[in-house]
Amino acid sequence: MATLDICAFSCKGINIGIKNYQPWANCKAATAFLVPWIDHKTVNMTDLVTYLQSFGGTDVPEWKAMNWFFCAKECANREMSEWLIYKPMSICKDEMCEVWEWDGNADIVGIGMMFVYLMGAILASLYIASFLSSMYVENGHTTFKTRTPSKEQSFWDSIRSMFYNSLGAFHTGLGLLAASVLLATLFICGRKESVYDINMSHLACAVLTASYFLTLPIYVDIERKSISGSCFGVVIWLLFTVVMGLSSTAETAARLHGRVPFEANCWDSKVSFKASSAIFAFYLIPAVTSMLAGLTYLVGKCTKRPADKVPVLGWLFFRIPWRILSSIFFFIFMWTALGSLFTLRVDIASVNGGGVQESEGSWGFGQILALATSVPVGEEEMVILFKSGL
Structure with a gap:
């Protein structure tokens, strides 16, 4: 009263x-x-x-x-x-x-991590270009092959050797980084943190997952580790699937309960629905393709005929150079996700006075540690340049 x-x-x-x-x-x-x-x-x-x-x-x-x-x-x-x-x-x-004070998320999209994503995408593209060129020269489009040694190596032969010699270390490091970011994103989604954290982590996972699968067929063929490579690939894809499923639910919950005031008042309109839709579409393509390939295999088993003899689908999945198509797909997927990640970060920075978030502008231990994925190829490059007298 x-x-x-x-x-x-x-x-x-x-x-x-x-x-x-x-x-x-x-x-x-x-x-x-x-x-x-x-x-x-x-x-x-x-x-x-x-x-x-x-x-x-x-x-x-x-x-x-x-x-x-x-x-x-x-x-x-x-x-x-x-x-x-x-x-x-x-x-x-x-x-x-x-x-408005906005901390951002340095662990996922700090300046060091953005550099790691960009370098990883560039290196993965160079790896696939090097191995595809060898596949084309040797006129065999079904399997990635080891480089045929030549008596006199030119400078470009040395560059290709650099990628061959560092492939295993690069792909392994990329896989560990992808798994780490995927697990971190699961925690972010589980705790229903800010819309910004969920969106940026989601896109970062897409970049690393696409980069990993871009080089996976090369790793399996060249390093001849089909079992370990395939098993870890399944783990990465399952983690990415869970992230895809949790992201939209966690984002909705973050909007309804406990939204960060900055997002609620300044940035909700900046959330890139197109980016999320594009990532989901890219995810569906290999998922549906895998299901159809499995169905084709089962039909072949039931009808007691080879899978490649199954009408239409057999030809589509077992006679076309799927390694080349896979490389093209994940190359586009990777750069689309990376472009969306940079675009979304620029959007939030432009709303926040045209600058970057304070915590995202400095380097942390985790960001420096993530750079280890590019160390093998960097070491090989220095050796090649030294031997070439450059």
């Missing part, structure tokens, strides 16, 4: 008097008070009085300012809340978003 009396006193005459003021007239003062209050629910009395007096002038005494805010916050006066909080937030949105 006492609270109702206080609210009646605090809100008395507000519906008439508030229309004489424009709280959004000074966005700087509005931002200084509203951002900390919305983000941490902390009230700075000096900023509050400065904010209210910025549009009311000196005729707004401190007690009246407190009455107004008490009416808007504690008494949930709809008109007062709209006028003092929500309308200034809408009109001063750009100014508020520029000063």
Whole structure:
């Protein structure tokens, strides 16, 4: 009853008097008070009085300012809340978003990790280009083959040797990195963290998974580790499947419960639905293809004929150079996901005053450790350049 009396006193005459003021007239003062209050629910009395007096002038005494805010916050006066909080937030949105504190996610999309993703994509592309060129020269399109040694090696032969000699270490490191990021993303989705974390982690997983499967057929053929390579590939794909299933659910839950204020007020419209749709479409293609290939194999078993003799599907899955098609598919998948990742990061940075998040701009131990995936080919390159006298 006492609270109702206080609210009646605090809100008395507000519906008439508030229309004489424009709280959004000074966005700087509005931002200084509203951002900390919305983000941490902390009230700075000096900023509050400065904010209210910025549009009311000196005729707004401190007690009246407190009455107004008490009416808007504690008494949930709809008109007062709209006028003092929500309308200034809408009109001063750009100014508020520029000063909003946003930590980002350095473990997934820090500057070091973005460099790792880019270097991994470039190196994976160079590996596949080197081995596809050898496949073309030797006129065999069914299996990746080891390099045929030549008596006199040119500079480009040495470059190709660099990729052959470092393939096993690069692919193994890439697989471990992909598995680590996939597991981290599962924890992020399970804890229903911010929409930003879920989206960026999802795209990072897509980049690393595509990079891994781009080089997997080469690794299986060249290193002759079909069992271990295939088993780890199944593990990576299962983890990616779980991530795909949890991401949308976790993102929906993050939007409905406990959204980060910055995202709720500044960035929800920036979430790239097209990127998520593209990743899902790319995921479905190999999933459906694998199911059809398995069905073809079963039909062949049931009809007691070789799988490649099954009409249409047998020819489609067992007679075409699937290694080449797989390389083309995962190459496009990888660069599409990487482009979406960089685009989404630029979007969030542009909303946040045109810069990067403070925590994402510095290098951490985990980001430096992730660079180990490019060490083998870097070491080989230095040896090649040294031997060539460059």
